[in-house]
Amino acid sequence: MTRSLIAHAKAGTIDQAPAVARIPVSAYTDPALFELEKKRIFRRLPLMLAPSSELPEPGSYKAMTVVGVPVLLTRQKDGSVAAFLNMCTHRGNPVAQGEGKASRFVCGYHGWTFKNDGTLLGVASSDDFGAIDKAAHCLKRFPVLERAGLVWAILDPASTLSIEDYLCGYDDMLANFGFDGWHVFAKRTISGPNWKTAYDGYLDFYHLPVLHASTFGSDFFNRANFFAWGPHQRLTNPTGTYTKLGTDQSIDLAAMDEKDWPIDALMAGVWTIFPHISIASFYGGNARAVLISQLFPGDSVGESVTNQYYLMEREPTDAATIEGAHQQFDFLKTVVEGEDYATGKRQHEALMSGLTDHVLFGRNEGGGQAFHGWAERLVAASDDELKRIFAAERVAEAAE
Known part of the structure; x- marks a missing residue:
């Protein structure tokens, strides 16, 4: 993956979907579909309910x-x-x-x-x-x-679906974070829009320099490649550089021996676990950490609930690191609740007007296209089809 990202960065390119996709507005607004998604996705598929350190x-x-x-x-x-x-x-x-x-x-x-x-x-x-x-x-x-x-x-x-098959080998990738020994620093729960509207944001770098201009900055990257393990994805921007933890030093990965590439550079980006988890790396207090967002549908089609976990590689012991971690976690609340989810709620209200029948996902939004494709496919699948789908996906990933 890193070799691919470096090559795209040098060429100034990204992977693109074959065409612009049209997603029906009813995918976000239909109460009957929403109830079916809760039943056939959230009550049938494996859900990540806790980090082990909890x-x-x-x-x-x-x-x-x-x-x-x-x-x-x-x-x-x-x-x-x-x-x-x-x-x-x-x-x-x-x-x-x-x-x-x-x-x-x-x-x-x-x-x-x-x-x-x-x-x-x-x-x-x-x-x-x-x-x-x-x-x-x-x-x-x-x-x-x-x-x-x-x-x-x-x-x-009564489910007989194999959780191992469902993960499609993605757990081997996630193991590189080393979460087994990490520390749960802080948790909170925030409300959001329709669960798919909320999840779209985790699969979208296109909006970063626009919606988050006042938080991340208007010069922040807006391009991303995605890598897939069945319905699970990693999104990250094509780059050949890495900023060393606790410094402003930018390191050229292409100039390094691959065996010396740091693990946090290799694990950069956003890692999503279908249908409801996002994992993104941060460095509040100059300490390695992740924000895990655990998203669930709410009571109605326009509502969702997200549990946010701030996990740190090591439990902080000094005041400066603790304060920095709190500041980072508070900042991420502003970004997600005040910008992403507030926008999603306005978006949902507009879609509920019924005056448009579809939304667009560009060729540069392949991750979102893939997510909606999987959601539609899995809602329609029978229990036996689910088992066949993920057994085949696991075999395919193993072969690669």
């Missing part, structure tokens, strides 16, 4: 609601991660809230108790309640996989 040790847990599904993630005694439906098997009350560390969970409604591994441990006043098979009333498990310092789960307990 569950740092056995007993760590995290409760969250994802497209209406209450989910409980726990770190087991053996170090593995489990994902459960956060619903007591008595009356359905969630057994955990927030995050923390616990060896067991007691339902706050009637006191039923579950172990960290989902096992039903105790029924309150069991003699009065009556005999039940405890083994048949454990917390319901979701398929889960932890790779590259990230945790994926499928919100369908």
Whole structure:
């Protein structure tokens, strides 16, 4: 990838899609399609629910609601991660809230108790309640996989889709970040527009010097190449230079031996995990960090919710680094919420007028074209077709 980017930078070119694409406005505004996307994308496909460092040790847990599904993630005694439906098997009350560390969970409604591994441990006043098979009333498990310092789960307990196939080898690329040992510095949740409108922005460098002129600057690059692993993408601008961390020194990668290329130069750009994750590198406080944006559809077609994680390669210990990291995280809130998402909400309101039937994605917006193609394809696919699609994609990526 880096060789390709250097070659394009020298030639002053970018990869381009074959033609300008027309995406129907209904892809953003149709409430029926929106509900179908929640059901056939977000409740059928693996979702990245947490960085591994959010569950740092056995007993760590995290409760969250994802497209209406209450989910409980726990770190087991053996170090593995489990994902459960956060619903007591008595009356359905969630057994955990927030995050923390616990060896067991007691339902706050009637006191039923579950172990960290989902096992039903105790029924309150069991003699009065009556005999039940405890083994048949454990917390319901979701398929889960932890790779590259990230945790994926499928919100369908009966799913037989291979998460490994779904990742198409992309997890091998993401592993180069080394997230296993990173530190969760800060988190927050922000509201946004339609989920595809929001996601378009993560796949688009074309807007950077215009929409972000007052934050990134009007001379910021607006060209990008994208590399694909199935529906997952990396976007980055064609360049042969790298600015060394903590300096203004620009390094010519083409003049270096490839074995000396720094890993943060090789991992530059925006890495997206379909259908809802963006990972972008930053250096707040002169320390290597990433902003992970975790995007979910909201309650209505024009709404979304994004959890932002600021992960740092090492936990900062000095005041200057801590302050710099806070400033970077606050700056990114201004960029995403105040510029990207505010624009997306205005855009959605205009599209809801019904006075245009399509939007355009240029030849320089191939990443967005690919995203919409995958969204349409996967909504239409049957469960068996999903398995065939990703098994074939994984084989293709392995062959390359």
